[in-house]
Amino acid sequence: MTATRAPAGTGLPAGLGEDLAAASRTLARRLAAGGTLWCASPTSPHHAQHVAVEFVHPVVVGKPALPAVALPPHDPTTVARANARPGDVLVAVGPAGCTGVLDLVRRAPAWGLTSLWIGAGERPTAGVADHVLWLPDEAAVHDGGFILIYHLLWELAHVWLEHPGLLRPDPACDGPVCITCSDEGRLAEVVEVRGASAVVRAGQGLEQADLSLVGPVAVHDLLVVHAGMAITRLDAGPQGGAS
Amino acid sequence: MTGGGNFLYPFLDAEETDGSALSADLAASAEAKATESLELRRTSIAGLAAELDRAAAAMAAAFRAGGRLFTFGNGGSATDAAGQAALFASPASGRPLPARSLVADTAVLTALANDVGVEVIFSRQLIAHARAGDIALGLSTSGGSVNVLQAFAEGRRRGLLTVGLAGYRGGAMATCPDLDHCLAVEGQSVHRTQEAQSALAHALWQRVQREFQQLEVPA
Numbered sequence: 152m153t154a155t156r157a158p159a160g161t162g163l164p165a166g167l168g169e170d171l172a173a174a175s176r177t178l179a180r181r182l183a184a185g186g187t188l189w190c191a192s193p194t195s196p197h198h199a200q201h202v203a204v205e206f207v208h209p210v211v212v213g214k215p216a217l218p219a220v221a222l223p224p225h226d227p228t229t230v231a232r233a234n235a236r237p238g239d240v241l242v243a244v245g246p247a248g249c250t251g252v253l254d255l256v257r258r259a260p261a262w263g264l265t266s267l268w269i270g271a272g273e274r275p276t277a278g279v280a281d282h283v284l285w286l287p288d289e290a291a292v293h294d295g296g297f298i299l300i301y302h303l304l305w306e307l308a309h310v311w312l313e314h315p316g317l318l319r320p321d322p323a324c325d326g327p328v329c330i331t332c333s334d335e336g337r338l339a340e341v342v343e344v345r346g347a348s349a350v351v352r353a354g355q356g357l358e359q360a361d362l363s364l365v366g367p368v369a370v371h372d373l374l375v376v377h378a379g380m381a382i383t384r385l386d387a388g389p390q391g392g393a394s
Numbered sequence: 395m396t397g398g399g400n401f402l403y404p405f406l407d408a409e410e411t412d413g414s415a416l417s418a419d420l421a422a423s424a425e426a427k428a429t430e431s432l433e434l435r436r437t438s439i440a441g442l443a444a445e446l447d448r449a450a451a452a453m454a455a456a457f458r459a460g461g462r463l464f465t466f467g468n469g470g471s472a473t474d475a476a477g478q479a480a481l482f483a484s485p486a487s488g489r490p491l492p493a494r495s496l497v498a499d500t501a502v503l504t505a506l507a508n509d510v511g512v513e514v515i516f517s518r519q520l521i522a523h524a525r526a527g528d529i530a531l532g533l534s535t536s537g538g539s540v541n542v543l544q545a546f547a548e549g550r551r552r553g554l555l556t557v558g559l560a561g562y563r564g565g566a567m568a569t570c571p572d573l574d575h576c577l578a579v580e581g582q583s584v585h586r587t588q589e590a591q592s593a594l595a596h597a598l599w600q601r602v603q604r605e606f607q608q609l610e611v612p613a
Contacts, residue, residue, distance in 0.1 A: 162429040168421035176417065195480065201473035208469060210584040293481070293596040295435045295589035296428075298474075302585040303424045310420060317413040 164287055171303050174267050174282035178304065179311035180318045181240045181265055188219035189231055189264070192244035193251030196224040198269075201298065202242055205305040214309050228254050232340075232371075237263025237355050244268075244301070246289075247275040256280045257385075261340040261373065263354045269300055336375035336382055341368050351376060427586075434586050435593040438579050442594065449557050449575035450601030456529050456555050457602070463493035464524060466516040466545055467533035470588050472497040475533050478595045488603045496520075496545075516545035526553030533595075534558070535587045537565020537578065546572040559594060561587030 163171075182188065188206055192199035199221040206219035222230050228251070231241070241264045243252040252268065256279055259266040268280035272289035284300050291297050311318060339351035339360060349368055351360045353376055360381040362368060368384055375383040439446070453463070463482055465475035475495045482493035496519045497503065506515045520530060530549035532542040537560035549556045550572035557575045560567040564578030577594050581587035 162425045162432060168424040168428075169417070171424045172417040172420040175420065176413065195477060197473040197476040197480070200476070201470050204469050204473065210470075293592070295431065295591075295593035295596075298592050299428060299431045299585075299589045302589065303427060306427075306585070307420050307424065310416070314416065317416060 170284055171307055174284055175304055175307035176311050177265055178240055179308045181238055182217050183312060183318045184238055186238045186240055188240045188242060189222055189235055190219060190242050191222040191227040191255055193224045193227060194245045194249050198244040202301045227251055235262050235264055239264050241266045246270050247273050258340055260338040261352050271297055336377040339374045339376040341370050341372045431586050431589045434581050434590045438590040438594055439597050442577050445575060445577060446597055446601055450598055452555050453529055453602050454605030456527055457491050459527050461527040461529055463529045463531060464496055465531045466496040468539050471533040471535060481599050489606045513540045513544055516541050517548035520545055520548045524552055524554055529555045531557045533591060535561040535584045537562055537567040546570060559591045
């Protein structure tokens with residue numbers, strides 16, 4: 152039981168304004184290129200629906216309606232796996248320990264999704280999502296400060312969308328060859344096992360991966376693939392690697 | 395530049411070619427809007443403290459007598475209504491109380507909207523479910539949502555306690571004869587109003603919980 156309290160803090164915590172500006176630009180880039188926004192909030196489904204309705208039916212007359220969908224709370228991974236396409240965006244809402252969100256954000260790169268994670272309280276591990284929009288005070292979930300974050304995300308994304316010149320692909324990561332990761336292993340999700348190799352989903356689409364270095368795998372396992380070879384099988388996540 | 399952006403961001407009229415300049419402007423703008431939001435949330439809770447106390451005392455009395463809470467609203471307010479029902483029924487800490495939202499069942503909502511009209515999607519559900527002594531809690535940022543107002547009228551006819559959360563100083567809800575308690579935010583934007591309503595709804599829940607902390611369990 153908490154005591155009645157006024158909302159804490161002043162404005163935004165340090166750095167969150169900059170994080171919002173960067174995340175909203177990424178989101179606008181993907182939407183401008185035809186991407187869809189997938190919203191997931193397994194522990195409090197109304198937040199995912201609230202994010203989606205902001206984009207689909209804008210409160211400001213004249214703003215374009217944009218494709219955003221709330222994923223069902225009970226098995227967002229299965230629905231996202233079937234529907235999401237490379238270039239789409241995942242916006243997850245939930246605490247750092249939320250297993251449903253963790254399963255989605257770790258698979259997002261294999262499906263070609265950019266991930267944003269909105270939450271409050273203890274921060275998730277660095278790098279687990281592409282953009283993390285976080286309030287340090289867990290009480291913000293209920294004091295209106297939490298809804299404020301996705302309202303601002305929506306509003307700033309629309310400002311970016313009015314500047315198509317600033318939404319050209321990021322040369323560091325959006326080109327045909329990624330400058331920073333061309334020679335790195337890439338995350339892949341097993342779609343089908345074919346003896347000593349597997350068909351995997353690795354960012355932009357399906358590929359063949361040789362399994363001789365990793366041994367047996369199962370459908371939906373996550374692998375690190377480099378030059379056609381699966382070089383690592385990742386540990387099962389919070390919801391298991393296989394299904 | 396065209397579109398609504400220059401209404402909110404006059405500086406966008408400048409022709410920028412550098413994304414970092416806009417990034418910095420947007421970060422500053424986000425900060426300013428967050429401060430505005432926080433101010434409205436604080437002043438709303440402080441200004442409505444007495445009405446929050448009265449509404450919470452009446453709700454606690456209704457719960458003690460076996461009443462149940464029904465929440466409703468449209469769009470973002472529908473999601474807030476769902477969140478409010480979840481907060482009452484399954485709080486992280488505190489006493490769970492019988493509460494559910496009338497926005498959850500798409501079969502019922504689409505049947506009512508298609509067969510009768512969107513103005514009855516909440517009132518008809520109250521006809522089916524509610525009884526005297528229950529609580530109807532409706533949210534409307536404009537204060538004028540017809541289906542929310544109709545649900546208050548139906549609730550009043552059935553002897554429910556009616557509580558409204560509204561923006562724009564209450565809109566039609568400010569003078570609604572069917573409302574026992576109206577918590578009206580002064581906000582002039584839908585988003586800032588929803589943020590203040592979220593804070594008020596939580597403050598309301600906290601006060602109801604406090605009433606239950608004081609409840610003696612019969613031996």
